[in-house]
Amino acid sequence: MNKITFIGDITCDRPLLNAAYDRNAGSYDFFPVFGKVENLFVDSDYVVGNFETVCAGGKNGFQNQYMLCNSPDELIQAMVRGGINCVTTANNHCLDQGIEGLVRTIDELDKNKVLHTGTFTNEDASKRILYLYLNDVVVALISNTYSTNASNTGVVLNDQNDFHVNLLRKQSEFILAGKREWAKRFLFKLIGARYRRIINRFVARLKLRQGKVFLKPRVDTVVDDDTDNKYLRLLVEDLKVARDNADFVIVCSHIGGQFNEIPGEYSKFIGDFVLEHGADMLIGNHPHVIQKVKRENGKIVAYSLGSFNQSPSADYIIHDALPEYSMAFHVYFSKDQDFVNIDRMTFSIFKAVEDSKKMIVVYPIDKLYDELGEGERIQLEEDVKMVYKRITGQPILKNVIQNEYIF
Numbered sequence: 001m002n003k004i005t006f007i008g009d010i011t012c013d014r015p016l017l018n019a020a021y022d023r024n025a026g027s028y029d030f031f032p033v034f035g036k037v038e039n040l041f042v043d044s045d046y047v048v049g050n051f052e053t054v055c056a057g058g059k060n061g062f063q064n065q066y067m068l069c070n071s072p073d074e075l076i077q078a079m080v081r082g083g084i085n086c087v088t089t090a091n092n093h094c095l096d097q098g099i100e101g102l103v104r105t106i107d108e109l110d111k112n113k114v115l116h117t118g119t120f121t122n123e124d125a126s127k128r129i130l131y132l133y134l135n136d137v138v139v140a141l142i143s144n145t146y147s148t149n150a151s152n153t154g155v156v157l158n159d160q161n162d163f164h165v166n167l168l169r170k171q172s173e174f175i176l177a178g179k180r181e182w183a184k185r186f187l188f189k190l191i192g193a194r195y196r197r198i199i200n201r202f203v204a205r206l207k208l209r210q211g212k213v214f215l216k217p218r219v220d221t222v223v224d225d226d227t228d229n230k231y232l233r234l235l236v237e238d239l240k241v242a243r244d245n246a247d248f249v250i251v252c253s254h255i256g257g258q259f260n261e262i263p264g265e266y267s268k269f270i271g272d273f274v275l276e277h278g279a280d281m282l283i284g285n286h287p288h289v290i291q292k293v294k295r296e297n298g299k300i301v302a303y304s305l306g307s308f309n310q311s312p313s314a315d316y317i318i319h320d321a322l323p324e325y326s327m328a329f330h331v332y333f334s335k336d337q338d339f340v341n342i343d344r345m346t347f348s349i350f351k352a353v354e355d356s357k358k359m360i361v362v363y364p365i366d367k368l369y370d371e372l373g374e375g376e377r378i379q380l381e382e383d384v385k386m387v388y389k390r391i392t393g394q395p396i397l398k399n400v401i402q403n404e405y406i407f
Contacts, residue, residue, distance in 0.1 A: 001332055001333075001334065001343070002045055002134035002135055002137050002332065002333040002334065003043060003044045003045055003134075003330060003331065003332050003333070004044065004045060004046045004047075004048060004132065004134070004139065004330075004331050004333075005040075005041060005044040005046070005047045005048070005328050005329070005330050005331075006047075006048045006049075006252075006283050006302070006305060006328070006329045006330075006331075007047065007048070007049045007050075007084070007305060007308050007326065007327075007328050007329075007350075008049070008050065008285055008304075008305035008306045008307050008308040008326040008327065009049075009050045009052040009091075009285050009286070009288065009305075009306070009307040009308055009309075009310065009326075010049045010050060010051050010052060010053070010075075010079060010084070010087070010308050010309060011052050011053055011069075011307060011308070011309060011310045011311075012030075012053050012062075012063065012069065012071040012072075012075055013063070013310060013311035013314040014063050014311075014314065015311040015313050015314060015354070015358035016030075016033070016309070016311050016358060016359065016360050017062055017063050017071070017072075018358060019355075019357045019358040019359040019360075020072075020074070020359065027072075027074060028072045028074040028075070029074065029078070030072075030074055030075050030077075030078035030079075031078040031081055031082065032359055032360070032361050033078065033082070033309050033359075033360050033361065033362055034078055034079060034081065034082025034083070034084070034362065035082065035361070036361055036362060036363045036364065036367055037082065037083075037328075037350065037362050037363070037364060038081075038082045038083045040328065040348060040364055040403070041082070041083035041084070042083065044083075044330070045132075045134045046085060046086045046115075046132050046134075047083055047084045047085055047086065048084075048086045048087065048088065048141070048252070048283075049079070049084050049086075049087050049088075049308060050087065050088045050091060050252065050254065050285040051076075051079075051087035051088065051089050051091075051105075051109075051116070052069070052091045052092075052093050052285075052307075053069040053070070053071040053075070053093055053096075054069055054070055054071065054093065054094065054096055054097050054101045054102065054104075054105045055070070055071055055072070055073050055075065055076060055101075055104060055105045055108045056070045056096075056097035056098075056100065056101030056104050056105065057073075057101075057104060058072065067149070067152055067316070068093075068096040068097070068149065068152055068153065069093045069096045069097075070096065070097050070101065073108050076108055076109060076112050076114065077112060079114075080112050080113070080114060084114075085113075085114060085115060086114065086115040086116065086130075086132070086141075087109065087114055087115075087116050088116070088117060088118045088141075088143035088252040088254075088285075089105065089106070089109075089116050089117070089118040089119040089143065090117075090118030090119055090143040090144050090145040090165055090166045090167075090252075090254055091118070091145050091254040091285070091286065092145060092146070092147055092148050092149050092254065092286070093148075093149060094118070094119050094145070094148060094165055095148040095149065095150070095153055095155045095157075095164075095165065096149055096152075096153060098153070098155050099155070099161065099164055102119050102164055102165070103121050105119070106119060106120070106121055115130060115132070116130070117129070117130035117141055117142065117143045117166075118143030118144065118145070118165070118166050118252070119164060119165050119166070120163060120164055120165075120166075121164075122163070123163040125237075125238075128142065128166060128234075128238050129141070129142055129238055129241060129242050129245075130142075130143075131245065131246060134333060135335075136335045137247050137248065137333045137334075137335050137340055138245070138246045138247050138248075139246060139247065139248045139249075139250060139333070140242035140243075140245065140246035140248070140249045140250065141250050141252065142166070142235070142238055142239070142242060142249070142250070142251045142252070142279075143166055143251075143252045143253075143254075144166040144167065144168050144231075144235065144251070144252075144253055144254065145165065145166065145167060145168060145253070145254035145255075145286075146167075146168050146169060146220075146253075146254060146255045146266070146286070147167070147168075147169065147170075147171050148165060148167075148171055150171040156171055157171065166231075167231045168231050168232065168235070168253065168255070168270065169225060169226055169229055169231055169232075170225065170229065170231075216318070217257060217258070217259040217260035217261070217318060217320075217321065218257035218258045218259065218260055219257045219260060219264050219265075220255065220256050220257040220260075220264035220265065220266040220267055221264060221265050221266060222265050222266050222269055226266060226269070227269065227273075232273065235251075235273075235274070235277070236277050239251075239274065239277045239278040239279055240277075240278060242278065242279075243278040247333075247335065247340040248280050248281070248333065248340050249278055249279045249280050249281075250279065250280065250281045250282070250283060251274040251279045251281070251282050251283070252282075252283045252284075252285070253270050253271075253274070253282060253283075253284055253285075254284075254285055254286045255267045255270050255284055255286055256284055256285075256286045256287040256291065256303060256304050257287055258286065258287055258288055258318075259287065259288055259289055259317075259318035259320075259321055259323060260287055260289070260291075260321070261287075261289050261290070261291060261321040261390055262291065263284075263291050263292065263303040263304070267284060267291075267303055267304075270282070271284070271294075271301040271303065275299045275301070279299075280298075280299060280300070281299065281300040281301070281302075281331070282300070282301045282302070282303075283302050283305065283329065284301070284302060284303045284304045284305070285304055285305055286304065287303075287304040287306070288304075288306065288307045288310060288317075288323050289304065289306050289307075289321040289322065289323045289325075290304060290305065290306040290322070290325060290326060290327050290387055290390055290391060291303035291304035291390070292390060292391060292392075292393060293329070293347070293391050293392070293407060295345075295407070298342075300345065302327075302329050305326055305327045305328075305329060306323065306325060306326030306327055307323060307326055307352070308326050308350065308352070308362060309352050309360050309362050310323060310324075310352065311352075311354060311358065311360060312324050312352065312354050313354060313358060322383055322386065322387060324351055324352045324353075325349060325350065325351050325352075325383065325387050326349075326350045326351075326352070326362075327347050327348070327349060327350070327387075327391065328347060328348040328349075328350060329345070329347050330345065330346045330347065330348070330404065331345055332344050332345070332346075344406065345406075345407045346404045346405060346406050346407060347391065347404070347405050347407055348364055348365075348403060348404050348405070349364070349365045349384060349387055349388070349405070350362050350363065350364060350365070351363050351365055351368055351380075351383075353368065364403060365380065365384055365401055365402075366401050366402060366403045368380065369401045380401070381400045381401065384396075384400055384401060385400060388400075388405065391407075392407065
């Protein structure tokens with residue numbers, strides 16, 4: 001049997017970073033994050049996560065800039081030890097530490113023998129497709145992103161260097177470029193990361209006192225050039241190549257409205273677009289919460305698997321849509337002569353649990369259930385019922401807590 005497991009966003013928020021640091025050793029230990037799920041990955045040929053951070057080295061500090069990522073190399077090492085052997089890297093954080101940080105992240109993944117796609121060190125069209133070999137089944141993997149954090153970083157790619165990131169559209173226009181770029185850079189330097197966090201929290205508390213909601217789920221809409229641009233044309237070319245060289249084609253797209261449990265207009269467009277042009281499946285990430293899985297005419301769209309290990313105490317979290325839960329999506333393949341079958345698709349539900357020191361432990365819900373008291377078990381069951389219905393569109397009437405659910 002051939003099996004690929006997809007998991008959600010692998011992140012490193014400030015609470016987890018601080019909790020993982022061992023002052024005596026002067027190093028980080030992230031393995032507790034992955035320790036409870038590694039046994040579930042043992043029978044998967046590939047476990048594919050979205051690496052939503054960068055490892056740009058400690059020279060400029062880790063996570064010291066507001067809403068910009070940089071994680072210790074130990075995160076990759078712990079991830080590998082936990083059984084994750086493949087990642088997608090095209091996401092809004094891939095340029096958080098510039099092109100240099102992007103390249104170093106790729107180097108660290110290579111050092112740790114992690115397969116990857118989505119960001120690249122050089123312009124080589126053949127590298128835009130990653131081929132996974134499962135005995136006699138060849139699966140093509142393409143990773144892309146709606147944009148990067150250009151409005152925060154000031155890193156705007158052009159026609160000469162945009163090969164570094166598999167984009168779906170031009171980077172956000174909300175950028176102080178040209179004559180005004182210096183003003184933004186000056187403002188970012190003037191207001192340090194610590195003070196931007198303080199200002200952010202102050203505004204949030206002020207609005208809450210006024211009865212206003214500070215953070216709201218975001219909606220992804222289709223705007224000008226979203227449906228026809230050079231990046232989509234490149235994607236169509238890649239899909240044709242992948243179709244010719246693989247038995248099954250999967251696109252992993254970083255799309256969607258953050259903390260919105262309902263797929264938006266742009267997510268639906270991308271899902272339809274890639275299936276129309278040759279993909280068999282789309283795996284989505286970025287919303288930080290689980291969204292539905294759709295299956296029509298043998299094609300599959302999993303709009304969002306949620307965040308694998310985001311910190312519940314991070315100050316950007318919206319809790320209403322249960323962001324502490326994520327999904328592992330399992331696809332079982334077989335090949336009959338020249339025809340590839342999906343024998344079955346299943347999913348597991350994970351919960352990221354934060355302890356008093358802010359360390360994250362990701363649990364399969366059946367393992368977590370065994371460790372809880374009666375009252376906590378009841379709450380877990382209620383949460384799982386909501387998550388299950390969001391994924392499948394159907395209520396679960398019995399055997400609420402399972403290791404693996406059949407879709």
